[in-house]
Amino acid sequence: MMTTQSLRRTNYEAEMTQPQIPPAGIRNKFDESANDALTWSGGRRPQTPETIKKYRQSTVHEPGKIIRHPGLAGDPVPAGPFGVKTAAAGGQNITEAINVYPESELSRWKLEQAEAIYASSQREPLGHGYLRGHKIPAGLGTERPFGVTYDARGKELARQAATVIFPTDKAPEEDPGVRSLYVRSHADYAPAEQRRRNYDWAKAGVDPSTHRFGAIDPNPERDGVRKAVQPNLDPNLQPPRVLPKLHEDYKATATDYLGKPRQLGTGDRTLPPTHTFGVPSMRKGREAGVAELMAGYYPPPEQDPDADLGKSLREGFRNQTKPGDETRSFGIPTIRTDLRLPRLRSVADPQNYGNESDAGQVLRPPLAADLGISDEQFVALRPKEDIRQLVREAGLTLTDDEFDAAWALAADADGAAAAASAAAATTNSTVATASADAQPRACIDTFFRARHHLLAQTLRIPPPF
Numbered sequence: 001m002m003t004t005q006s007l008r009r010t011n012y013e014a015e016m017t018q019p020q021i022p023p024a025g026i027r028n029k030f031d032e033s034a035n036d037a038l039t040w041s042g043g044r045r046p047q048t049p050e051t052i053k054k055y056r057q058s059t060v061h062e063p064g065k066i067i068r069h070p071g072l073a074g075d076p077v078p079a080g081p082f083g084v085k086t087a088a089a090g091g092q093n094i095t096e097a098i099n100v101y102p103e104s105e106l107s108r109w110k111l112e113q114a115e116a117i118y119a120s121s122q123r124e125p126l127g128h129g130y131l132r133g134h135k136i137p138a139g140l141g142t143e144r145p146f147g148v149t150y151d152a153r154g155k156e157l158a159r160q161a162a163t164v165i166f167p168t169d170k171a172p173e174e175d176p177g178v179r180s181l182y183v184r185s186h187a188d189y190a191p192a193e194q195r196r197r198n199y200d201w202a203k204a205g206v207d208p209s210t211h212r213f214g215a216i217d218p219n220p221e222r223d224g225v226r227k228a229v230q231p232n233l234d235p236n237l238q239p240p241r242v243l244p245k246l247h248e249d250y251k252a253t254a255t256d257y258l259g260k261p262r263q264l265g266t267g268d269r270t271l272p273p274t275h276t277f278g279v280p281s282m283r284k285g286r287e288a289g290v291a292e293l294m295a296g297y298y299p300p301p302e303q304d305p306d307a308d309l310g311k312s313l314r315e316g317f318r319n320q321t322k323p324g325d326e327t328r329s330f331g332i333p334t335i336r337t338d339l340r341l342p343r344l345r346s347v348a349d350p351q352n353y354g355n356e357s358d359a360g361q362v363l364r365p366p367l368a369a370d371l372g373i374s375d376e377q378f379v380a381l382r383p384k385e386d387i388r389q390l391v392r393e394a395g396l397t398l399t400d401d402e403f404d405a406a407w408a409l410a411a412d413a414d415g416a417a418a419a420a421s422a423a424a425a426t427t428n429s430t431v432a433t434a435s436a437d438a439q440p441r442a443c444i445d446t447f448f449r450a451r452h453h454l455l456a457q458t459l460r461i462p463p464p465f
Contacts, residue, residue, distance in 0.1 A: 381414060381441035390444055402454075409450035410442035 040046060053059050054073035061067060066077075102108050115121045123131050140146065182188040189195060201208055227234040253263050281287065288297060296303075312318045321328060337354040355376070357365075366375050382390075384407055391398060398406075456462060 378445040379443045381443055383439055383441055384411075387442065387444060387447055391447075398451075402451075405454055406447055406451040407442065409453065410447040411440040413450065414442040414446050415440070 048056060048059075054070045060070070102111055125131070223233070227237075231237050253265055256262055335352045335354050339351075339353060341353045341355055342349070366373075368378075387407065387410075388403060391403070
C-alpha cells in the first residue's frame with residue numbers, strides 16, 4: 001500500500017516488499033550465477049548435437065566435404081564410379097558431318113540429279129541467272145539492243161525534242177476504265193472533282209443537285225444579334241428587378257476588384273492620396289537599417305580582435321615577447337632552408353628543404369621537367385670528363401680544340417663556385433679527397449653558354465644572352 005510516508009523514503013529496505021508480490025526473474029532448483037552459466041564445464045566448448053549439426057551453414061559448407069541436403073546428410077554414400085558413360089555406339093563422326101559435299105565427279109553428278117527436282121534448283125541454277133520464264137527473241141540483247149529506234153537527231157534538227165520531252169500539242173489521252181481503277185484503288189480524284197460513290201438516287205427519290213441534306217430546326221433562332229444589342233426586343237428575357245441594397249453591400253465587401261482595395265465598411269475617412277497605411281518602423285527614434293544590420297554598427301573598441309587572439313591559453317606554452325623583439329617569429333618555418341639537404345632522403349621524410357617546386361615553377365615548369373630533369377642538374381658542377389661525356393651523348397660533334405676552348409671559358413666563369421665546393425669538401429673529408437675535388441669544375445649550363453659565346457665571336461654577331 002502506497003502512503004505518504006513511503007513516498008518520502010530514499011533507500012530501499014528489504015522488509016518493505018509485500019509478501020504477496022513475487023520477486024522478478026525466473027528461479028529454478030539450481031542456484032547458479034551468470035558466471036556459472038557462461039563458463040563451460042571441463043574447460044571445453046560444448047559441441048552441436050548431431051541432430052542439429054546438419055542444419056548449420058558451417059557444416060553444410062565445410063571445406064573439403066560434399067555439400068549435401070540436410071535430408072540426405074545421414075544417408076550412406078554409394079560406391080562409385082558415378083556418372084554415365086557417353087561413348088558413341090556406331091554413329092557419324094565429326095569429320096563426316098562437316099565434309100558433306102561429295103569429292104568424286106560421279107558423286108557430284110548424282111547429287112545434282114537428286115536436287116534437280118526442286119523448284120529452287122530449276123529457277124536458280126548454280127552459276128546462272130534467275131530464270132523467270134521469259135522468252136526473249138533471238139538476237140535481242142546480243143545482236144540488236146533493247147528498245148525502239150528513235151530518230152532523236154532528226155527531231156532535234158526539226159526542233160521537236162522539246163515536244164518529245166514535254167508534249168504540249170494535245171492533252172494526254174487516258175482510258176476512262178484505267179482512270180476509274182485509280183480512283184477506286186488510290187482515291188486519285190482530280191482537283192475540285194466531287195467524290196461520287198455511284199448511288200442510285202432515282203431509287204431513293206433524291207436529286208443530288210437540288211437536295212440539301214441535314215435536319216431542319218423547327219424553331220430557329222432569329223434576330224440573335226439584334227436582340228443582344230436591344231434586350232427589350234427579346235420576349236423571353238426576364239425584366240430587371242430591384243434587389244435589396246444589402247445584397248449589393250455584401251458584394252462590394254466580399255469581392256476583390258482588380259487594382260482596388262477591399263471595402264471593409266469603415267466609410268469614407270477623407271484621407272489624402274499621399275496617405276501611407278501601416279505602422280511606422282521607427283517609432284523610437286533613429287533605428288538601424290538593413291545596411292547597418294548587415295555591416296554592423298559596433299563601436300571601434302568592440303570591433304577590435306580579442307586580446308588573447310593568436311595566443312596560447314595554456315600556462316607554460318605562451319610565447320611572451322620581450323622588449324625589442326616585437327617582430328620576432330615564433331615556431332619552426334615550413335620550408336627549412338636552414339637545414340642541409342640529406343644526401344639520401346627517406347621516402348617518409350615530408351620536410352621541404354627549399355628544393356621543391358613553388359607556385360611559379362608549377363605555372364612555368366622548366367624546359368626538361370617532362371623528362372624528369374630538374375634545374376639543379378644543369379647548374380651542378382662537374383669535372384671535364386663528365387661534361388665531355390654529356391656532350392657526346394647529346395649528339396653534339398665538337399673537336400678537341402672547340403671543346404677545350406669552351407671548357408676553359410666555362411671553368412674560368414665557374415671558378416668561384418668550384419673553389420667554394422672544394423673548400424667545403426676539404427673541411428668535411430680527408431686531404432686526399434680534397435685534392436681530388438680540387439680539379440676544375442663547371443656546370444653544363446655555363447659550358448653551353450661559353451660555346452654560344454665563341455660561336456657568336458666567330459660569326460661576328462651579338463651573343464643570344
